[in-house]
Amino acid sequence: MSGARVIALADCQSFYASVEKADHPEYADRPVVVAGDPERRSGIILAACPIAKRYGVTTAESLREALAKCPELVVIKPRMQHYIDVSMQITEIYRSFSDLVEPYSIDEQFIDLTASLKLFGTPREIARTIQEKVRSETGIYTRVGLSDSKVTAKMACDLWAKKNDDGIFELKREEIPSTLWEQPIQKLFMVGNRMTSHFTSMGFTTVGDLARTPLETLKLRMRQKFRRNCDIDAELYWRIANGIDNSPVSPYTHEEAPKSIGHQMTLPRDYRALEDIKIIILELSELVCQRCRSKGYMASVVSVGCQGADFDRPTGFYRQMTMPDPTNATNHVYHWAAKLFERHWNGDPVRKVGVSVTGLEKEGEYQLSLFEERDRLRELERATDSLKRKYGDTVIMRAVSATAAGQARDRAGKIGGHYK
Ligand SMILES: [Mg+2]
Known part of the structure; x- marks a missing residue:
């Protein structure tokens, strides 16, 4: 050992549904769901309790579909x-x-x-x-x-x-060989429907088939399959299949003077409705602001990114803007993140969403730099750089990092000026 x-x-x-059931003992034996907006039948099921699931109700389907399966469903509005x-x-x-x-x-x-x-x-x-x-x-x-x-x-x-x-x-x-490797390939973490059919067509039907392939061979075969360099993806899947992950459990990504504070979330299904995605943005904004507050930071730049689930056709975007005032208040950060999202989203289904803030300053110190326009611009440029570093190096956000690179042309001042 x-x-x-x-x-x-x-x-x-069933987190949200379980919280509601804990608060409402009268619903203990009833099928309960938390839905984006109970008034709107097209709203999405955010969580379903195990009893509701027995009726076939699933997370991320529409409320209409869920009610068709289970008319006696108790529908509760989310309390994020x-x-x-x-x-x-x-x-x-x-x-x-x-x-x-x-x-x-x-x-x-x-x-x-x-x-x-x-x-x-x-x-x-x-x-x-x-x-x-x-x-x-x-x-x-x-x-x-x-x-x-x-x-x-x-x-x-x-x-x-x-x-x-x-x-x-x-x-x-x-x-691992007698358990994980025996699993069908679609059970592997990060492998969705799309990758399942790709891997299957490449002859990988179990996790073990992938894990036992030498990494260099896998890289080569994936290059041939996708007709582009996807070594990073090859290595990612190969590592997951072999259970290789040395990353530490870290309460905060950057303990000392973080360049950015961010959270991202992978959704259980594609989200297509703005209202539903905005709930996720609110959740992420809160997590981000909570960390800012606990560390005593105010942020001046907010960024929002999203990504689709399609490996072949990476979709999504990554955008940032300067907020009118440095803040660590959830409603402020949420307000601008949601606006930013709304402005740039083209309606493509979304599978992964991220919100982060940069331009961090210790609470109480930010007033000073407000008077120093040059400091402020420099701060913004640093923020852009650190975002580039952060997302450029992060495999999970790689699809949006392509967009982030295009951002380099956007002068920090222009970003600020454009949205102010
Ligand atoms: Mg859960």
């Missing part, structure tokens, strides 16, 4: 601020087990338990205790994937813990 890490990915079951508060409450519970807790989405968090074993028991025992604590304090059921890296913990949760009776699964490194 020399030096191996113990990482947990804890996921809240409340869900964010509960999410923070759950983070605090995880923090009582480890100081290394990293949110992956509003209802999923990584916890590094390596240093917690001596205090709290075996990984499985800790997972059980966490489950019980979250359940008794919030009424929410968590499923916990355990492994020695983030990506394998994530798959332990998605592929097994969510289907187990006890909601816990430990994916051991030595058991």
Whole structure:
């Protein structure tokens, strides 16, 4: 066991719906959904409780479709601020087990338990205790994937813990060939329908088929298949299939004077309605602002990016703008992020959304630079650079980084001037 890490990915079951059920005991035995806008039948189901799911109701379908399957559905309007508060409450519970807790989405968090074993028991025992604590304090059921890296913990949760009776699964490194590799390729993290058919046509039907292919061979074959250099993608899939992920569980990406604070979210399905996407933007804005506030930063630039799910035809965009005043207030950041999105979105389906802020200054200090236009411009340019670095290096945001590069021509001043 020399030096191996113990990482947990804890996921809240049907998060929004579970929060509502915890607050409304009278709905305990009824099918409950949280929907974008209950008045609008075309609104999207944001969460469905397990009882609703038994009727065939699924996340991201329209309310109309859901009601056709289950007319007695209890439809609840989302209370995003409340869900964010509960999410923070759950983070605090995880923090009582480890100081290394990293949110992956509003209802999923990584916890590094390596240093917690001596205090709290075996990984499985800790997972059980966490489950019980979250359940008794919030009424929410968590499923916990355990492994020695983030990506394998994530798959332990998605592929097994969510289907187990006890909601816990430990994916051991030595058991990867007999467990993960036996799975059909579409079960691999990050592989959607599109990539499934590509991989299948390349002869990769199981995760093991992909994992056992030498990386250089895979790169070559993917180049031939897609007629372009996609080495980064090849390596990404290959690493996931082999469970290779050395990235740390980091509560904050940049502890010291961050260049930017951002969050992104992968959606369960394509989102097509502006109203639904705006809810995600609000959620992300809140997560971003919460981090700004806890660190004492104000931000002057907000950016929003999105990406489609189609690997062959990367869609999406990445845009930023200067806000009229530095801020860390959720409603301000949300206001500008949503405006920015609305202005640049061409209606393509969206699978991934990100919101981030740059031009960070310690609260109280920003007043000074307001008087110094040159400082301010320099600050903006630095912000653009750091965004380029950030997104250029991040595989997940690679499709939008192409657009970000085009942004280089947009002088910082022009961005500010254009939107002010
Ligand atoms: Mg969940």
